[in-house]
Amino acid sequence: MLAETSSITRVQTGVSGLDEILSGGLVPERAYMVRGGPGSGKTTLGLHFLTAGIDAERALFINLGESEKQLRQSAELLGFDLANVVFLDLSPSPEFFSEVESYDVFSPADVEREPITREITSKVSEIKPRRVFIDTVTHLRYLSTDAQQFRKQIHSLLRYLTTSGATVLYTSEGSADEPDDDLQYMSDGILQLERANQRRYVEIAKFRASSFFAGQHALILTGEGMQVFPRILPEANKAIIGDVIVASGIPELDKLLHGGLERGTITIISGPSGVGKTTLGLQFMKEAAGRGEHSLIYTFEEGVETITRRAENVHIPVKAMLTRGTLAITAVEPLHFTPDEFAHRVRSDAQQMDAEIIMIDSVSGYSVALQGEDLVTHLHSLCKYLQNRGITVILINEVQDIVGHFQVTDVGISYMADTIIFLRYIELRGQLRRAIGVLKKRLSDFEKTLREYRITTYGIRVGKPLSELRGILTGFPQWGKDASDNHDE
Amino acid sequence: MSNPKKILMIDANTRNLELLAEFLSKQGFHSIRTTSVEEFNKLITNTDGIGLAMIDISGFSRDIWLACEQLTERDIPFIVVSPKQVATIREEGRAHGAKEVLTKPLVAKDLLSLIQSMVGER
Numbered sequence: 186m187l188a189e190t191s192s193i194t195r196v197q198t199g200v201s202g203l204d205e206i207l208s209g210g211l212v213p214e215r216a217y218m219v220r221g222g223p224g225s226g227k228t229t230l231g232l233h234f235l236t237a238g239i240d241a242e243r244a245l246f247i248n249l250g251e252s253e254k255q256l257r258q259s260a261e262l263l264g265f266d267l268a269n270v271v272f273l274d275l276s277p278s279p280e281f282f283s284e285v286e287s288y289d290v291f292s293p294a295d296v297e298r299e300p301i302t303r304e305i306t307s308k309v310s311e312i313k314p315r316r317v318f319i320d321t322v323t324h325l326r327y328l329s330t331d332a333q334q335f336r337k338q339i340h341s342l343l344r345y346l347t348t349s350g351a352t353v354l355y356t357s358e359g360s361a362d363e364p365d366d367d368l369q370y371m372s373d374g375i376l377q378l379e380r381a382n383q384r385r386y387v388e389i390a391k392f393r394a395s396s397f398f399a400g401q402h403a404l405i406l407t408g409e410g411m412q413v414f415p416r417i418l419p420e421a422n423k424a425i426i427g428d429v430i431v432a433s434g435i436p437e438l439d440k441l442l443h444g445g446l447e448r449g450t451i452t453i454i455s456g457p458s459g460v461g462k463t464t465l466g467l468q469f470m471k472e473a474a475g476r477g478e479h480s481l482i483y484t485f486e487e488g489v490e491t492i493t494r495r496a497e498n499v500h501i502p503v504k505a506m507l508t509r510g511t512l513a514i515t516a517v518e519p520l521h522f523t524p525d526e527f528a529h530r531v532r533s534d535a536q537q538m539d540a541e542i543i544m545i546d547s548v549s550g551y552s553v554a555l556q557g558e559d560l561v562t563h564l565h566s567l568c569k570y571l572q573n574r575g576i577t578v579i580l581i582n583e584v585q586d587i588v589g590h591f592q593v594t595d596v597g598i599s600y601m602a603d604t605i606i607f608l609r610y611i612e613l614r615g616q617l618r619r620a621i622g623v624l625k626k627r628l629s630d631f632e633k634t635l636r637e638y639r640i641t642t643y644g645i646r647v648g649k650p651l652s653e654l655r656g657i658l659t660g661f662p663q664w665g666k667d668a669s670d671n672h673d674e
Numbered sequence: 675m676s677n678p679k680k681i682l683m684i685d686a687n688t689r690n691l692e693l694l695a696e697f698l699s700k701q702g703f704h705s706i707r708t709t710s711v712e713e714f715n716k717l718i719t720n721t722d723g724i725g726l727a728m729i730d731i732s733g734f735s736r737d738i739w740l741a742c743e744q745l746t747e748r749d750i751p752f753i754v755v756s757p758k759q760v761a762t763i764r765e766e767g768r769a770h771g772a773k774e775v776l777t778k779p780l781v782a783k784d785l786l787s788l789i790q791s792m793v794g795e796r
Contacts (some may be wrong), residue, residue: 288690289778290690290694290734295782474770
């Protein structure tokens with residue numbers, strides 16, 4: 186994804202997607218900070234990191250919060266194999282509480298620092314770990330009498346570990362009450378785990394000696410641990426478009442488009458509810474399937490069943506296409522996915538299926554998945570990414586007004602379209618009819634007149650140009666020459 | 675380095691006593707410990723070669739000051755350890771003959787140099 190590749194060997198984090206953001210992984214023998222509030226997945230990330238080593242790479246888990254027993258339990262539940270992981274359990278024992286007397290004559294810093302330091306150094310020299318995870322370093326604060334001393338001690342601990350050949354990950358629960366700026370400064374990189382609007386993100390706040398993929402990337406915690414979905418960022422425009430025409434197979438429609446859609450372009454099919462936008466998109470896929478090409482539909486609104494039945498009714502053999510594998514329909518529940526997760530899914534499906542056409546039905550359904558995030562940015566990067574892969578993208582866009590005031594899209598995405606096809610309801614002699622027209626086509630000329638659009642049991646029918654009608658876009662067209670004469674017909 | 679002089683300590687908290695004894699023995703001092711004032715008084719009269727006494731007043735009644743007077747009578751220098759930085763304790767400690775009144779938590783390095791100077795003085 187990132188163009189830059191580094192010559193340094195990287196240490197894999199073990200989290201799918203995270204290494205991609207880190208330009209391949211962590212730089213070895215350095216110390217990285219994992220920041221995040223409670224429940225943000227810091228420990229899970231650490232478990233991934235410790236078990237990601239190859240060839241029985243020794244790893245050390247220095248736990249100061251949860252006990253070894255608890256950690257082993259949760260690791261087992263998540264399916265981690267801790268065979269190569271040694272624990273140095275510095276978490277408080279239950280005896281700590283039941284011991285009637287705690288001391289106060291010396292500060293804890295004076296009493297506990299030495300034994301802890303001794304334990305760490307002896308463990309490190311004993312097992313010579315390549316990966317060390319300290320959870321959480323915040324707990325070591327009590328070993329120092331003041332902030333200055335703490336900083337110095339942690340710094341020297343990290344130096345000791347990295348010079349012993351280990352790559353270190355340490356966690357911190359920074360909050361407004363207990364700032365951890367000092368820990369941030371001494372890290373070679375910061376992985377910030379965040380939770381907002383019931384969603385999780387990871388962001389690289391700092392990464393010394395390496396490039397990284399900036400911004401927030403979606404993250405999920407599942408029964409198998411952590412997974413990161415890097416944001417999709419289209420490369421500089423290297424799309425090769427315009428050579429191949431994707432025809433609809435309906436002569437009148439292709440005439441309207443002066444041939445069809447160009448491969449690797451973005452098309453918006455816009456229109457009010459029920460006018461036949463999805464069917465029109467499917468028509469292009471039906472034709473592509475005839476050429477043996479593959480198409481993908483992501484439907485946010487209907488189930489696979491509904492689409493299939495509807496298409497079969499209008500003579501589009503979706504069932505057969507699904508069986509032959511020339512079409513795949515995925516019903517997406519928008520609230521289950523983050524936009525990054527969705528984009529990641531589309532990307533891998535497209536690669537796997539070698540898709541030629543991808544339809545997103547619809548833009549408004551997709552925007553629900555965004556939950557207030559910027560629609561244009563996310564849709565733009567996804568579409569541009571697909572376009573660069575030579576995929577023809579069809580976006581279904583529903584407009585609110587059935588008739589009347591004409592607008593292409595409600596959401597300001599028309600700029601990214603190479604082609605805009607619109608469908609309208611028109612009232613003609615007291616009958617509700619439909620019209621189709623092309624509003625924009627970047628790569629070729631197109632017919633400026635509208636045509637009648639009908640959906641029949643034999644498929645889509647597009648009529649002759651409606652050149653005698655005026656005012657079609659208002660939804661109440663009139664016969665062009667002498668409107669008054671025909672008024673009462 | 676071993677110092678033949680003993681350090682007599684009283685503290686109501688046994689963990690404190692352990693930590694202090696551990697610390698002092700590392701520095702080559704021998705310590706005698708107790709948690710009761712009664713026993714402390716007996717130790718003052720019955721033990722020879724006490725070079726220094728340390729009294730952590732937390733958890734004791736005013737009887738502790740009587741023990742301090744005993745130490746002064748026998749010319750044994752002593753340090754009073756107080757739980758808080760309170761002026762009255764400081765004054766009272768001084769009035770009862772304490773060479774120094776320290777506040778918890780003690781700073782190990784400072785405590786050591788203080789003890790060394792006090793034991794060495796004599």
